[in-house]
Amino acid sequence: MNCPYCLHEDTAVLESRGLPDDLGVRRRRRCKKCDKRFTTHEVVVNIDLKVVKKSGKVELYSRDKLLKGVSKACYKRKVESEEIENLVDEVECKLLNRKTVEIKSSDIGKMVLSRLKKLDELAYMRFASVYMDFSNAQDFKRFVLISQKSLSKAD
Secondary structure, three states: OOOOOOOOOOEEEEEEEEOHHHOOEEEEEEEOOOOOEEEEEEOOOOOOOEEEOOOOOEEEOOHHHHHHHHHHHOOOOOOOHHHHHHHHHHHHHHHHOOOOOEEEHHHHHHHHHHHHHHHOHHHHHHHHHHHOOOOOHHHHHHHHHHHHHHHHHHO
16 A cells, blocks of 8 residues: 555555445555555445346345345344355355356345255245246245245254
């Protein structure tokens, strides 16, 4: 980090603190040449992932969009917001470890479903009903029956 006063490259970090809402880190620094102090704010730059939709349209990955979708599925369920954040963190970690930056929306949906299934059965069903885009109630009933069988095997 260059000093904003003398542009010297060597600075020391005196103190670090998290910014409100976990948006980054605030650092208090001192220049080793001119001895002046200054503050920097460090934030994570957007993740460079692209989502390929069913239609073929490509859009930038949005953590907020994923959080909203999972939160809607967990609405009025006994699922803590921290658990939702952890689920999204796990999915993001998997996405970032892939060799490609273009990910199919269906792959993201499958990742979320597998984690929701372990977290809350009803939230899993809710998310699946939107993600799988059932054409009628019969398709959803079939899915529920299949899911009940797989859930009972897991017990």
